[in-house]
Amino acid sequence: MAITWWAASEEFGIDFDVVRLLTNLTRGAGILAEFWPPALDFVPRTIGPMIETIQMAIIAAVIGCATALPVAFLASRVSTPNRFVFVLDRSVLSVVRALPDILYAIVFVAALGVGPLPGILALILFNIAVVAKLLSETVDGVDPGPIEAARAAGGGKAQTVRWAIFPQVLPNYVAYSLYAFELNIRASAVIGIVGAGGIGNLINTERRFFRYDNLTVILIEIFLLVFVVELISIFLRRRLV
Amino acid sequence: MIQFENASVTYPGGVQALKNLTLQIPAGQMMVIVGLSGAGKSTLIRAVNGLVPLTEGDVTVDGVSVRHARPKQLREIRSRIGMIFQTFNLVNRTTVLNNVLMGRLHDTGTLRSMLAMYKREDVEIAMQALERVGIVEKAYVRASNLSGGQQQRVGIARALAQQPKVILADEPVASLDPPTSHVVMRDLQRINHELKMTTIINLHFLDLAKVYGERIIGMRSGELVYDGSGAQADENVFRDIYGRSLTADDMLGEPAAAG
Numbered sequence: 237m238a239i240t241w242w243a244a245s246e247e248f249g250i251d252f253d254v255v256r257l258l259t260n261l262t263r264g265a266g267i268l269a270e271f272w273p274p275a276l277d278f279v280p281r282t283i284g285p286m287i288e289t290i291q292m293a294i295i296a297a298v299i300g301c302a303t304a305l306p307v308a309f310l311a312s313r314v315s316t317p318n319r320f321v322f323v324l325d326r327s328v329l330s331v332v333r334a335l336p337d338i339l340y341a342i343v344f345v346a347a348l349g350v351g352p353l354p355g356i357l358a359l360i361l362f363n364i365a366v367v368a369k370l371l372s373e374t375v376d377g378v379d380p381g382p383i384e385a386a387r388a389a390g391g392g393k394a395q396t397v398r399w400a401i402f403p404q405v406l407p408n409y410v411a412y413s414l415y416a417f418e419l420n421i422r423a424s425a426v427i428g429i430v431g432a433g434g435i436g437n438l439i440n441t442e443r444r445f446f447r448y449d450n451l452t453v454i455l456i457e458i459f460l461l462v463f464v465v466e467l468i469s470i471f472l473r474r475r476l477v
Numbered sequence: 478m479i480q481f482e483n484a485s486v487t488y489p490g491g492v493q494a495l496k497n498l499t500l501q502i503p504a505g506q507m508m509v510i511v512g513l514s515g516a517g518k519s520t521l522i523r524a525v526n527g528l529v530p531l532t533e534g535d536v537t538v539d540g541v542s543v544r545h546a547r548p549k550q551l552r553e554i555r556s557r558i559g560m561i562f563q564t565f566n567l568v569n570r571t572t573v574l575n576n577v578l579m580g581r582l583h584d585t586g587t588l589r590s591m592l593a594m595y596k597r598e599d600v601e602i603a604m605q606a607l608e609r610v611g612i613v614e615k616a617y618v619r620a621s622n623l624s625g626g627q628q629q630r631v632g633i634a635r636a637l638a639q640q641p642k643v644i645l646a647d648e649p650v651a652s653l654d655p656p657t658s659h660v661v662m663r664d665l666q667r668i669n670h671e672l673k674m675t676t677i678i679n680l681h682f683l684d685l686a687k688v689y690g691e692r693i694i695g696m697r698s699g700e701l702v703y704d705g706s707g708a709q710a711d712e713n714v715f716r717d718i719y720g721r722s723l724t725a726d727d728m729l730g731e732p733a734a735a736g
Contacts, residue, residue, distance in 0.1 A: 381566030382579075385632075388526055389639055390556030390583030395590045399579055403571040 267448070274452035282438060282454055286461065288352055289434035293420035296356050300363025301413040307364060308371035314383070315375055315397045329368055337362040341427035352433030355424060362423060363416045370412045371405060378404045410476050414469040421465055425458055478504050479525060479643065479675065483534035486520050486699075494520035496699040497534070504642070507669045507676045509690030509707070511683060513719055516696040518679040522645045525677065526558045527551050538643065556583030559636025559674075561665075563648035565628045569621035573612070573631050576620050577603040580638030606637040610664055626657035633664060637672075644668065646678040650685070655731035658682075662689050682729040683715045 244252035309315040311329055316322035340361050344354030382400035391399065428436015435454060442450040479502040486495040494517045502508055510518045523529035524536050527543045535544045538554055546554055559580065567576045581599040582590055589595065595603075607613040610630040615623060620631060629649060636644055646665060650658035666689055669676040680686045686693055686707065693710045695703030695718030703710070703718050715723055 379569075381562065381564055382568045384528065385560065385562065385566040385635065386579055386582065388528060388555055388558070388560040388645075389580050389635065390552045390554075391579065392552065392582070392587060394587050395582045395585070398591050399575070399582065400568060403568045403575070406570065 270446070270448040271452045273449065274456060275447070275449040276453065278447075278450040278453045279457075282435070282457055285428075285435045285438045286457060289421065289424045289428070289436075290461070292352050292356050292359060292424050292434050293417055296359030296363055296420050297413060297417040299356075300360040301367050301409075301416055303360070304364045304367035304371060305409065307368040308375060309397050309401070311368060311372035312375035314378060314380070315393075315401055317393055329365060329372075332361055333365040333369060337423050338427055338430060341432040342430050345431045350431040350433075350437075355427050355432030355434055355436075358427055358432060359420050359423060363420065366419065367409075367412045367416050371409055374405045374408045375401060407476070411473050414472060418462065418465050418469060421458075421462055478502065478539060479677075480537045481521075481524075481534070482536070484524060484531050484536050485533035486517075486524060486529055487532045493699050494529075495524065495531075498699075498701055500694070500701060500704075502675060502677065504675050505669075505673045507666065507689065507691040508678070509686045509693050510677065510679045510696060511681065511686045511693060511715070511718060512696035514681065515698075517699040518696055519647055520699075521696065522560075522647050522677060522679055525643070525645055526555045526560060552583060556639055557641050558643040558645060559639045559641035561629070561632050561636050561644065561646040561649045563651045565625075565632045565652070567620040567628055567631055567635075569619070571620065572617050573607065573620055573623070573634075574600070574603060574616040576631055577606055577616075577634045577638050580606065580635045583639065602640065603634070603638045606634040607631075609637060609668070610634045624657075625653050626660060629653060629657075629661050630664065633661070633668070637668065641674060643675045643677070646676065648679050648681065650729075651681065655729050658685065658729055659731070665689070682727065683710075683723065684728045684730070686710070 243249045307325060307329065310317070310321050310325040313322065316325070337358050340358035341355060344357045348354045348357075378401055382404070383396055386396040386400040424434040425436050425439060428434040428438070429440045431437065431440075435458065439451065439454055442454070481498045481500040484495055484498045485493065487493045498521070510521060512518050520529050524531055525538065525543070527546065531544045535542050537543065538558065541550070541554060543551070543554060578595055578599065581595060581603060584599060585595060604613060604616060607616055610633050612623075612627055612630050612634070615627065615631075620628060623631065629652075632649075644665070649665065650661050653661060662685060665676060665678065668674060678689070680690075687710055688707070690707035690710075693703065693705060693707050694701060695714070697718060697720060703714055705714070712723060715727070719727070
């Protein structure tokens with residue numbers, strides 16, 4: 237309660253006022269009306285950027301999730317080779333996770349220029365952070381029995397991870413990777429706004445020209461794409477897990 | 478030969494699980510350890526392959542100190558010691574063959590094992606181990622799809638795939654029903670006879686210990702309190718080891734013939 241009051245108060249917070257919110261609500265109605273009907277003749281121009289978005293999401297998910305696999309094993313007490321690596325890996329991960337993907341996109345666009353490459357790099361970092369975090373927590377909870385068996389059989393550390401731990405977390409890894417791919421589709425709409433390629437670039441242009449009817453087309457397309465990707469991912473998870 | 482010399486284990490919490498144990502286990506012997514839970518049976522078994530490090534004294538396997546072994550030497554020692562567990566310790570999500578191949582890890586390079594490129598000979602050894610415990614037809618079945626008795630046989634096959642000189646079995650039948658218990662114990666006995674592997678088994682069923690133990694040792698609160706043949710061990714001996722009168726729970730209660 238106190239924290240909410242602090243956040244909304246006039247002196248300390250964002251000056252949140254319910255009365256003003258309600259009186260200004262009507263003013264937005266005029267603008268909202270411009271979003272409808274969607275400009276269907278705009279559809280052909282969206283196809284290229286949409287495909288670019290999908291390509292960015294795939295590339296980032298493949299590279300990001302592949303990198304996340306060893307990173308996750310180093311970040312779990314169960315599978316890390318020693319304390320130093322464990323602490324280092326965890327610290328790097330929390331730093332990477334602390335910043336949102338759009339900030340990475342801004343940095344990479346500044347360094348590499350506008351285009352899909354900085355977007356892909358931002359998504360890769362984002363995917364490593366998400367998948368490594370989720371997977372390392374899954375590794376923390378694996379059945380220790382097979383690990384003991386692998387050690388007793390004279391297996392090395394890496395071999396123990398490969399044969400006693402990896403098979404236990406494989407279904408989770410597949411699920412997290414598909415989830416990361418879904419997140420990429422959504423995220424690429426946002427990071428494109430800062431110039432990092434994909435459908436977001438187009439969103440930014442149309443927004444600047446107040447072509448809200450064109451924006452509606454893009455929004456519907458993103459919605460459909462995310463929906464289809466989710467269906468595919470549910471199907472794949474059932475097949476593989 | 479396995480030799481304990483004044484071996485002690487004190488756990489970080491201060492519990493002394495093994496107290497000044499001196500014990501010799503000659504090559505090829507089938508030795509059963511009995512004692513109440515918490516008496517130090519599991520600690521003794523795990524001290525042999527260094528899964529539990531000694532805090533005092535030493536244990537040697539064929540003359541090589543386990544306590545002072547470097548990591549690489551320790552892996553070498555472990556590769557010659559197969560281990561069987563109460564809860565089987567299989568990876569349920571993968572195939573029986575993959576589980577048994579764990580017994581070949583010590584002979585497989587890191588890169589090969591990462592890529593699952595086991596050598597042909599190693600796959601052959603794993604299949605032979607499965608054959609020896611009679612479930613070779615289950616090689617490509619998921620481990621989780623097997624019954625408890627079959628899973629323990631996979632555990633035994635994994636140990637055999639190491640082609641070890643010693644087999645350690647920590648309560649191998651505690652998770653099995655009585656008839657299956659006898660089947661698994663007879664498997665272990667047969668392996669001990671045919672392959673001349675030194676076999677150390679923890680059991681808490683005294684009738685099983687008496688039937689299968691060529692030698693029985695009794696443990697109570699970390700100390701060796703009995704050492705003799707299975708034939709000599711009668712009810713009085715077990716009562717002494719347990720420090721209480723025996724109950725029905727101390728017996729499996731099913732004659733070997735039933736298996």
